[in-house]
Amino acid sequence: MLSKTEQDPQQQAKALSYQILSGFDKSYRRFSRITSGAQERFEKCQWDASSQGIKERITTYHQSLSEIVTEIYQHINPQQLPDSFWEATKEHYTKLLSSHPQFELAETFYNSVIGRIYRHGRIDDKIMFVLPSRCYLSGQDRHKVVNSFDTSGTVRAMYESIFDTYRFRVDFDNFELDLANLDKALRERLSIEQLASVHTVEMLKSVFYRGKAAYLVGRICMPNETLPFVIALQMTEKHTLMVDALLTERAHMSVIFGFARSYFMAQTQNPAEVVAFLQELLPHKKHFELYTSLGFYKHGKTVFYRNYLQHLDNSDDKFELAPGIKGLVMAVFHLPSYGVVFKLIRDEFAESKKITREHVKDCYRLVKMTDRVGRMADTHEYVNFAFPRARFDKALLDHLLATCASSVKFTETEVIITHMYIERKMTPLNLYLQQEQDEEKVKDAIKDLGLCIKQIAYANIFPGDMLHKNFGITKTGRVIFYDYDEICYMHERNFRELPKSNDPYALDTLSVAPNDVFPEQFEHFIVGKKHLKDLLKEYHGDLMSPQYWKEVQTIAAEGVIQNFTPYPAHIRFRQGTDD
Structure with a gap:
């Protein structure tokens, strides 16, 4: 612990490095305690407690950070210390991390301390870990995170060995049926030659819990290839365990680890090794996406x-306004060669938007804390994010100055955005529907748009502004909502029928409260063109009914936690088991 009487700067720096690492270790113990409770919550079907666990685990980082920064200020005034002090502190801290199992997360915690002290006004590798302290060589701790299973016997024997290792304190509903389904699914996926060549099945020791599901995640190892091998488990209505599916396609596994879902609860003391293993299974996923999926969202940032700095060094295109209709609340730009968009809150909103800047921030926090059910894009919040000024398109600069001047600062070489969100890039749905020539793909997109709206509502979120420009579509054709400035809980809206009158101005004379919503009007603005409206009404006509929304309100008010499986229904072993 630091002492005001310590005069030797080196001793002070050393003491501070110990103090910060102690703060991180305390934070990680809290994180792990919440995560380790996921199995019991799953086995006891405590779905509401699972939802609370998501929120608690996100807030514990900020709590730990506030505690350690407060402790530091009780002993020293860190802002008055010279850079040489912080350089010495980083040097001592780096030595402490040489054998630390969560060294990379501890670096991020250290960065957060520096960021809090300097109000995120300094990004300097001399005093913080802008770059990692060392290159992690994956595989060195693989034995700590992976179980290997012998495949020299029968497929059934291998499965029995797996379930002898991963034990749950609850009975299987029909274990013999589950084994038969797993056996059949693997034999349908692999040829006889492939099955004969399998030499190992490797499974991460961590069980991945989320919502009403648990996943055993691993891979099938053959001489010339490896395949994902994910056993998806769910609880039945009888509170017994069942195997829901076997996933062996990367596309299916990719959706499970997608950016529109809440973070997994997966207990591990060696996150770098777990992420390295997952990245081998999902090579198209960035490391930051995988860290984020495990709940390490701060380190994901x-x-x-x-990754962003590296990409800048290896590209030369310019930042420009993102394609699509300009938003009334957010200004959005991108780097065409990079897979994210940057979103700033405008200084002023259109008159139709009766909201404030803080309201917008609250909405984004709400989405962060809620179960996004695979339908709401995750975002990362940044302050004082620096961009190279020479890489900014003039039209973009002009637009930002005209709409978001309070969030933009300049130096001779940089454009600094004082507050923004970063989000995964998708094709805006309105552009997709304009450009797509395949009628079946258009129909699928409209069908999935309706499902997207419904699933968000069942997750107790009313999307608010449901114009199709506020939705994106992924490369796999999945529709995702990404505009949050008008979202709210379902109980905060009053769904009403339109007045029955021949008077076209009847609605103007009707008493309308700010929280009133008229679903019969949805068909006029969710999608624009008539043939798209007709498709939406054909597939999801109930969306235009006040009664439908009231029924969803009732379900949400009862606290019913929904279960939307993140893989296709046709690969599920028991059809119709969803809530």
């Missing part, structure tokens, strides 16, 4: 920033 750190790894993203490093």
Whole structure:
């Protein structure tokens, strides 16, 4: 612990490095305690407690950070210390991390301390870990995170060995049926030659819990290839365990680890090794995406920033306004060669938007804390994010100055955005529907748009502004909502029928409260063109009914936690088991 009487700067720096690492270790113990409770919550079907666990685990980082910064200020005034002090502190801290199992997360925690002290006004590798302290060689701790299973016997024997290792304190509903389904699914996926060549099945020791599901995640190892091998488990209505599916396609596994879902609860003391293993299974996923999926969203931001710097060094295109209709609340730009968009809150909103800047921030926090059910894009919040000024398109600069001047600062070489969100890039749905020539793909997109709206509502979120420009579509054709400035809980809206009158101005004379919503009007603005409206009404006509929304309100008010499986229904072993 630091002492005011300590005069030797080196001793002070050393003491501070110990103090910060102690703060991180305390934070990680809290994180792990919440995560380790996921199995019991799953086995006891405590779905509401699972939802609370998501929120608690996100807030514990900020709590730990506030505690350690407060402790530091009780002993020293860190802002008055010279850079040489912080350089010495970083040097001592780096030595402490040489054998630390969560060294990379501890670096991010250190960065957060520096960021809090300097109000995120300094990004300097001399005093913080802008770059990692060392290159992690994956595989060195693989034995700590992976179980290997012998495949020299029968397929059934292998499965029995797996379930002898991963034990749950609850009975299987029909274990013999589950084994038969797993056996059949693997034999349908692999040829006889492939099955004969399998030499190992490797499974991460961590069980991945989320919502009403648990996943055993691993891979099938053959001489010339490896395949994902994910056993998806769910609880039945009888509170017994069942195997829901076997996933062996990367596309299916990719959706499970997608950016529109809440973070997994997966207990591990060696996150770098777990992420390295997952990245081998999903090579198209960035490391920052995988860290984020495990709940290490703060470190995900750190790894993203490093990836962003690397991409800048290896590209020369310019930042420009993102394609699509300009938003009334957010200004959005992108780097065409990079897979994210940057979103700033405008200084002023259109008159139709009766909201404030703080309201917008609250909405984004709400989405962060809620179960996004695979339908709401995750975002990362940044302050004082620096961009190279020479890489900014003039039209973009002009637009930002005209709409978001309070969030933009300049130096001779940089454009600094004082507050913004970063989000995964998708094709805006309105552009997709304009450009797509395949009628079946258009129909699928409209069908999935309706499902997207419904699933968000069942997750107790009313999307608010449901214009199709506020939705994106992924490369796999999945529709995702990404405009949050008008979202709210379902109980905060009053769904009403339109007045029955021949008077076209009847609605103007009707008493309308700010929280009133008329679903019969949805068909006029969710999608624009008539043939798209007709498709939406054909597939999801109930969306235009006040009664439908009232029924969803009732379900949400009862606290019913929904279960939307993140893989296709046709690969599920028991059809119709969803809530």
